[in-house]
Every structure is written in structure tokens, then in C-alpha cells.
Amino acid sequence: MESNAKIFSGTGSQYLAEKIAKKFGEPLGKVNIQRFSDGEIGVEFQESIRGRFVFLIQSTFAPTDNLMELLLMIDAARRASAYKVIAVIPYYGFARQDRKDKPRVAIGSKLVANMLVAAGANRVITMDLHAPQIQGYFDIPVDHLDSSAVFIPYIENLMLENLTFAAPDVGSANRIRELASYFETEMVICDKHRKRANEIASMVVIGDVTDRDIVIIDDIVDTGGTLCKSANLLKEKGARSVRALCTHPVLSGNAYENIENSVLEELVVCDTIPVKKTDGKIKVVSTDELFAITIRNAFENKSINSLFMRSRMRNRRIQ
Secondary structure, eight states, X not given: OOOSEEEEEOGGGHHHHHHHHHHHTSOOOOEEEEEOTXXXXXXXXXXXXXXXXXXXXXXXXXXXXXXXXXHHHHHHHHHTTOSEXXXXXXXXXXXXXXXXXXXXXXXXXXXXXXXXXXXXXXXXXXXXXXXXXXGGXXXXXXXXXXXXXXXXXXXXXXXXXXXXXXXXXXXXXXXXXXXXXXXXXXEEEEEEEEEETTEEEEEEEESOOTTOXXXXXXXXXXXXXXXXXXXXXXXXXXXXXXXXXXXXXXXXTTHHHHHHTSSOSOEEEETTSOOSOOSSSEEEEOOHHHHHXXXXXXXXXXXXXXXXXXXXXXXXXXX
16 A cells, blocks of 8 residues: 655755665655756656655755755645645754854854745754754754764774763763763863864863774764864874764865875764765765654654664663
């Protein structure tokens, strides 16, 4: 019997959507996304979605065409009488613009939230927002997934003898504290001061890393400058090995060169954004099963609490 849920993808996340749909057990729906000669985008669903739960998978990484595609798909689905329209956004772009931290700047993440709601989205599923409070910018439900669901098994398989987690900045301390608690190990913080975006003025390590196997955890790796500087500093302070696990591989500018020339053992990222090169230090772990389970549970009105690290920790204490 045909499911009442339909999964569609924008062009930017086709590679991931195909894997998610396979894990979910349904083929990707047919949608035609065309571009006029001047670059204007047009969207047309090529099958009936009347009365269906429609899941639209699209990360909003650069260029902004990806965001525009998603907005047009949401609008088209709403006008085609879909029962519910759920935007599945593995990487939520513009999330670094989450507050007015200086005069006369835009709050991009709030603007994007407004556009998604205005277009007609009934729900958003995303992963590792740059700032968790961005969920509050929406007046619709947001399922905010945690990459620890895919990173914890990877870390466990490493079997590092003197595992210590490192936060690349003070803002990441809470995330690192949860992981350190889960693995019952230590944590350190790399406190940095920026001159401007993508440029660090100074950095210090808070905590002892001597003879430790360090795992840096972050949500975004962009140019890799901060990450590589953190790794170098940790090695200088006596760390035995340094590797990094970052959810969203933005990897702009000289990022690939920076990573390859760094002291990092490896950089492990999720497939929320396509990675151009994976034959060096960069490794990719898939989020397909995590998103497929979340889509299934959202469709069947089931809880997703079991997917989070705090649920694992609670189950461990009970056992």
C-alpha cells in the first residue's frame, strides 16, 4: 500500500535525499526544478500530493538559489493542497547571523525563519543549528537534531586511550560538556578572540592536554582557520593527537588546503553539505538514517527523544 508520506528534494541536496528516501523505504517524489535563461527558478510537482505529508529536503548552503528553491517548493506544495509541508533542512544557512551584535546589521537567521513560515511550512527538521535559540525564531514546530547520534559511534570505534574533548570556543562548552559526561572523560576550551569574521587575533587553551588524544567538536567548519589554529595550539601544549568532528562542512576559501597542511589526524564531517574532496584527511559520515527515522516519527506522530544524547545518558544510568 502506498504511503501517505512523500519525500522530495531540491537540487542542492539530491545526493543526501536519495539515501534518506531509501532508508525511509519510499522512492523520491518527482519534481521539476527548471531555470529560465536569466536564472529565475521554477518549481512543478509532477505527481499528485493532495492530502499528503510532504517532506522537502534541501540544505540552504551557498548559493542562495538553494534557499529560493526550498521556498518555491514549499509554496508549490501548499498550493497543491498538501496536508502538511515539512521542510527538512540538514544545514540551516544564515545561522551565524543569529543576533544583533553590532549596529546596523541584519539578523539573517530570523529573516530566513520568517520566509519559511510565510511560504507555508508547517514544520522544520534541521540539525545542529549554530545557535540553539534560533528554534525560537519560528512560530511552528522545529525538530532540532543532534549530530552526536552519528558522532558517538564513530568516537567509540576509535578507542582512544586518553580521550579528551576540546571546545573551539566558549560558546561550544555546553555541547562538549555533555559529550565529556557521556564518555566520562575530561574537556578543555580553546578561548579565542576575533578581529573580524574568519580572522582570529588570539587564542589560549583552558585546561591540561598533556599526552591526551584530543577530539575537537564544532558545528561548522568554514575556512578551517580556527580549527587548524586550535589544533596547532593543542599540539604545542602537549597533546598526543588532535582530530576534529564538525557537523557542517562549509569548507570555503582555502579550507581543503588548510586542513591537509594542518596537524590534524583527520577531520570527520556529516553529509549535510556535499564535500568536494574526501581522499585526504577529510572523512564523511552519513546522516541518512537519522533523518529517515526523524521523518518516519514525524509522519507517525512519534517522539524523537530517543535520538538525542541525553536519552542515551538516561538509559545508561537506568541500566
